[in-house]
Amino acid sequence: MMNTVKSEDPTVAEQAGRPRVRDRIFETACELFYRHGIRAVGVDAIACEAGTNKMSFYRSFASKDELVAEYLRFKDRNFWIWWDGIVAPHQGQPRAQAEALFEAHVNKTCSKESRGCGLANAAVEIVEDEHPGRAVVIAHKSEIRRRFRALAKAMQAREPEQLGDALMLLMEGGYLARLTFPKGGPVSSALHAARVLMDAHGA
Amino acid sequence: MMNTVKSEDPTVAEQAGRPRVRDRIFETACELFYRHGIRAVGVDAIACEAGTNKMSFYRSFASKDELVAEYLRFKDRNFWIWWDGIVAPHQGQPRAQAEALFEAHVNKTCSKESRGCGLANAAVEIVEDEHPGRAVVIAHKSEIRRRFRALAKAMQAREPEQLGDALMLLMEGGYLARLTFPKGGPVSSALHAARVLMDAHGA
DNA sequence: TGAGGTTGTTACCGATCGGTAACAGTGGCG
DNA sequence: CGCCACTGTTACCGATCGGTAACAACCTCA
Numbered sequence: 216m217m218n219t220v221k222s223e224d225p226t227v228a229e230q231a232g233r234p235r236v237r238d239r240i241f242e243t244a245c246e247l248f249y250r251h252g253i254r255a256v257g258v259d260a261i262a263c264e265a266g267t268n269k270m271s272f273y274r275s276f277a278s279k280d281e282l283v284a285e286y287l288r289f290k291d292r293n294f295w296i297w298w299d300g301i302v303a304p305h306q307g308q309p310r311a312q313a314e315a316l317f318e319a320h321v322n323k324t325c326s327k328e329s330r331g332c333g334l335a336n337a338a339v340e341i342v343e344d345e346h347p348g349r350a351v352v353i354a355h356k357s358e359i360r361r362r363f364r365a366l367a368k369a370m371q372a373r374e375p376e377q378l379g380d381a382l383m384l385l386m387e388g389g390y391l392a393r394l395t396f397p398k399g400g401p402v403s404s405a406l407h408a409a410r411v412l413m414d415a416h417g418a
Numbered sequence: 419m420m421n422t423v424k425s426e427d428p429t430v431a432e433q434a435g436r437p438r439v440r441d442r443i444f445e446t447a448c449e450l451f452y453r454h455g456i457r458a459v460g461v462d463a464i465a466c467e468a469g470t471n472k473m474s475f476y477r478s479f480a481s482k483d484e485l486v487a488e489y490l491r492f493k494d495r496n497f498w499i500w501w502d503g504i505v506a507p508h509q510g511q512p513r514a515q516a517e518a519l520f521e522a523h524v525n526k527t528c529s530k531e532s533r534g535c536g537l538a539n540a541a542v543e544i545v546e547d548e549h550p551g552r553a554v555v556i557a558h559k560s561e562i563r564r565r566f567r568a569l570a571k572a573m574q575a576r577e578p579e580q581l582g583d584a585l586m587l588l589m590e591g592g593y594l595a596r597l598t599f600p601k602g603g604p605v606s607s608a609l610h611a612a613r614v615l616m617d618a619h620g621a
Numbered sequence: 622t623g624a625g626g627t628t629g630t631t632a633c634c635g636a637t638c639g640g641t642a643a644c645a646g647t648g649g650c651g
Numbered sequence: 652c653g654c655c656a657c658t659g660t661t662a663c664c665g666a667t668c669g670g671t672a673a674c675a676a677c678c679t680c681a
Contacts, residue, residue, distance in 0.1 A: 268630070
């Protein structure tokens with residue numbers, strides 16, 4: 216009754232050795248949400264696609280909105296892991312970091328499976344302020360802005376806030392454009408545009 | 419029985435003196451779709467908000483998808499009327515035209531009621547290729563790209579395709595950013611960024 | 622062996638989805 | 652007046668939405 220070796224504490228169990236049902240559901244939900252949109256995917260569809268049923272779903276998640284919020288937090292975490300991984304090899308060289316970011320961004324966004332940015336898409340779909348996912352989206356985009364501005368400042372660019380915002384607009388625009396254009400869309404020009412902007416700002 | 423003065427031909431009636439029900443429904447639908455999103459608004463809500471009922475709705479529109487497509491065509495027409503109106507005063511001066519476009523874009527997108535671009539939002543919500551609205555969105559965004567590139571070429575800019583794409587990314591990014599940021603968001607920097615880009619391309 | 626926790630299964634809830642049938646009322650115009 | 656187009660009303664359809672109750676099967680571990 217006291218301490219067994221595994222899975223006694225629910226909070227520990229949630230992040231550790233939890234068998235698989237919850238993980239399968241979550242993984243399936245992430246893919247469906249990203250590919251088809253949040254509102255377009257129902258709880259039944261998620262559970263079914265994950266090889267289980269709705270009841271098991273609600274044994275693992277309090278509500279669909281809560282799952283959506285968790286999906287968005289997952290996307291957020293992954294994004295910054297991606298960002299940090301791109302930036303790391305060029306530590307202390309903000310200009311090179313920005314270029315690497317845009318090169319990776321173009322590659323990622325041009326890939327066949329890309330449906331833009333899941334968090335940006337959620338910004339379109341989730342309008343209600345009370346939705347638990349809305350705060351995640353806002354925090355994510357605010358952090359992007361902050362980092363781009365910090366990057367511009369580190370480059371010692373003239374008008375770093377303007378440059379940072381401009382870089383962010385380029386990236387966000389690429390995500391959006393990917394939804395209507397196939398691989399050869401305007402996103403392809405993002406890296407070039409970013410370079411031109413940074414040059415012009417003396418960075 | 420032959421030609422009376424009004425409303426004998428259904429196709430004429432549809433675009434001319436049709437009393438008001440259809441128009442009220444359509445107007446209401448446009449506002450609700452833009453404010454809350456397409457998937458979030460049901461037929462019942464539209465009809466009710468327009469002061470009528472679902473039956474009258476389906477007497478005027480073949481289906482919700484068809485109404486959505488008409489909404490998007492409406493947004494498309496309005497956009498080009500806006501664009502042409504901004505561009506007209508600076509005929510023959512492509513650089514001034516582009517600047518006027520971005521100034522107006524910033525103003526429009528920063529307004530309190532703005533929810534970005536209805537067509538871009540639809541690009542997120544409508545995933546199915548068969549949806550009658552999807553083609554409208556794709557055509558709209560393709561035309562935007564074409565016009566920006568043409569504008570860049572008219573400026574005699576270096577690498578006009580790249581500049582045109584970059585300007586488009588800036589504008590689209592502004593639409594997207596508006597969904598997460600209040601008035602003072604990154605959109606504010608769009609005009610400045612566009613100027614810098616055009617300068618750098620020798621336009 | 623026995624107990625507890627995790628699953629699968631089935632049926633159900635009220636609400637809403639997009640869409641339709643049938644009928645009553647109303648207005649304009651010949 | 653009488654016709655007819657338009658509108659409102661009500662009730663309904665099958666499907667799906669998010670969410671729950673109750674019970675049987677299972678696996679693990681003591």
